[in-house]
Amino acid sequence: MTEFEEDVVDPAVLPDERDVENSLRPRQLDEFVGQPKVREQLSLVLESAMRRNRPPDHILLSGPPGLGKTSLAMIVAAELGAPIRVTSGPAIERAGDLAALLTSLGEGEVLFVDEIHRIARPAEELLYMAMEDFRVDVVVGKGPGATAIPLDLAPFTLIGATTRAGLLTGPLRDRFGFTAHMDFYDPDELEQVLRRSADLLGVQLRGDGGAEIASRSRGTPRIANRLLRRVRDYAEVRADGVVTTAVAAAALAVYDVDELGLDRLDRAVLDALVRRFGGGPVGVGTLAVAVGEEVETVEEVAEPFLVRAGLLARTPRGRVATPAAWTHLGAVPPPGGGGDSPGRTLFDA
Ligand SMILES: Nc1ncnc2c1ncn2[C@@H]1O[C@H](COP(=O)(O)OP(=O)(O)OP(=O)(O)O)[C@@H](O)[C@H]1O
Ligand SMILES: [Mg+2]
Numbered sequence: 001m002t003e004f005e006e007d008v009v010d011p012a013v014l015p016d017e018r019d020v021e022n023s024l025r026p027r028q029l030d031e032f033v034g035q036p037k038v039r040e041q042l043s044l045v046l047e048s049a050m051r052r053n054r055p056p057d058h059i060l061l062s063g064p065p066g067l068g069k070t071s072l073a074m075i076v077a078a079e080l081g082a083p084i085r086v087t088s089g090p091a092i093e094r095a096g097d098l099a100a101l102l103t104s105l106g107e108g109e110v111l112f113v114d115e116i117h118r119i120a121r122p123a124e125e126l127l128y129m130a131m132e133d134f135r136v137d138v139v140v141g142k143g144p145g146a147t148a149i150p151l152d153l154a155p156f157t158l159i160g161a162t163t164r165a166g167l168l169t170g171p172l173r174d175r176f177g178f179t180a181h182m183d184f185y186d187p188d189e190l191e192q193v194l195r196r197s198a199d200l201l202g203v204q205l206r207g208d209g210g211a212e213i214a215s216r217s218r219g220t221p222r223i224a225n226r227l228l229r230r231v232r233d234y235a236e237v238r239a240d241g242v243v244t245t246a247v248a249a250a251a252l253a254v255y256d257v258d259e260l261g262l263d264r265l266d267r268a269v270l271d272a273l274v275r276r277f278g279g280g281p282v283g284v285g286t287l288a289v290a291v292g293e294e295v296e297t298v299e300e301v302a303e304p305f306l307v308r309a310g311l312l313a314r315t316p317r318g319r320v321a322t323p324a325a326w327t328h329l330g331a332v333p334p335p336g337g338g339g340d341s342p343g344r345t346l347f348d349a
Contacts, residue, residue, distance in 0.1 A: 007301070008230060008255050009263045011065040011220050024197050024225055025071045029079055032072065033196070033221070034189035038180040042072070045178050046079050055108050056080070057177025058131055058158040060116075062165035066222030067182040069161040070114065076159060077110040084110040089118035098123040099136050099151075107154040116160035117167040124172055131158055131175040184219030184308075187211065193221045194228055203232045204242045212248035216261040218305055223261070230255050260309060260328060265293065267329075269302045270311060273321045274329055281318030 013021060026032045029043055042059075049056035059076065061069040077084035085105065092098050092113070105111060113119065119127070130136050134155050137148040160176065162168060173179075185193070191214040198205040213231060217224035228243075234251030235243050256264045272290040273280055284303075288295045303319075306312035311325040323333035 007263065007265075008226060009218055009223055009257060009261055009266075009305075010301075011218070011223060013066070013222065014226075017226065020229070021222070021225070024200060025074060026068075026196075027075065027078060029075055031196070032068065032075060033192045034185045035068070035180075035182060038072075038182060041178065042076065042180060046076065050080070055082075055155050055157045058160070058175060060165070060168075060173070060176040060179040061159065061161045061182065062179065063163070063182030064184070064220070065163055066220040067184070068221060069182060070112075072180070072182075073110070073112045073159045073161060076157075077112075080108070080110065080157075082108050082110050082157075084112055086112045086114070088114040089116050089120075092119050092123045094120070095122040095126045096138075098126055098130075099138050102126075102130050102136055102153055102156075103138075103151055105154055105156045107156075109154070109156050110159060111156055112159045112161070114161045115163070116172075117162045117164050124169065127158075128171055128175060185221060186219070187214040190214035190217050190219070190221065190224045193224050197225050197228055198243070201229070201232065203228065203235075206242055206244045208245040209243040209248045212245045213243075213252070216252055216257050216259065218261040227252065227255075227257065260311075261305075262309075262311075262328075265291070265297070266302050266306055269298060269306065270321060270325050270329060273312065273319060274326055274331055279326065279334060280320040281315055283318045287319055 029039055029046075032039060045056050045059070056076075059073075061072055063069060074084065083106070085101070087101065092101075101111070126136055130153060134153040136151050136153060138151055139146055139148050141147060158176075160172075165173075165179075165181075191210045194210040194213055195205060197203075198210070209231075213227050214224060217227055231243055231248050231251040232241075234254060235241050235247050238250070239247045252258075258267065262270070268291040269287060272287060273282065276290055277287070284298060285295055288298045291298065303312060303314070306325075307314060309324075311322055311328060313320045313322060326333035
């Protein structure tokens, strides 16, 4: 158990929030906030497929956790009026499991494979022919007497989702006719997500209450929705239930989420870097010891956002605080910038 266990700004889904997350999912393309390019492209793909009366090309959705990949997959099926079957890469251990699943799909059905980069290699190879020719070879028997029986599949649409598009093999990637790259949301878009969620949850969001939460949500709808629920709890217990700017700011201070969306661990890392190591460069091992955490926690939990926000740079000589990090901590950056990285943050428009 560590000091930083409760992580309200973790982009991954927490075990107890699956139900509420499902209830907040947008159901149609025009309810889906942001990602204008992806929405436009997808609507063309879907519309033209429906005109031709054929299932659309296979679709790959790639991007960081919590940006709406699963939601979009459900929306595609809903827009097509097609049933959706949901599975995930790690759940498909053997090619036989996948063959059974594929042969049971009806014409035009959508198969959603989450975390598709984690699919086992033999299953992946089976998928190639299934995606390309709507055919699978089912192997019967073992050893030299084994024979492959080709089976035709009903035309279907595969939707793959991945947080790690770089881990996908070339042949698999090439078999998707359409790839959507999801990007972090800007604060205005997150505010729209929050307004919609507040309506669904019956939360009264006033004035700039939504903007206050949006700016601390790390560009991620999942985090925005989670912070909204925590702020609602605070508003109900400590205020009159109405979420104003002041109520949102006070609630997020209780949960240790600062104006940039940094939590305690993020700030501890920056603080050690700036105040104990003069802004770096310092090795990640030393930095981890200074904040009393494992190296992996610092590297995988804290650093990705700090880097993205332009507060920390990973250099060959070690970690370096950018001038923006010094300023954020209320310190004065050393002359010359205190590091060899850009000083802009994500939040400079
Ligand atoms: N564009 C959006 N508009 C409105 N709400 C959204 C949008 N994108 C995501 N959300 C909300 O954020 C939550 C998380 O979205 P979703 O589960 O689709 O993310 P994901 O990309 O599949 O994440 P993971 O990589 O962890 O599977 C959902 O509850 C959904 O309501
Ligand atoms: Mg998902």
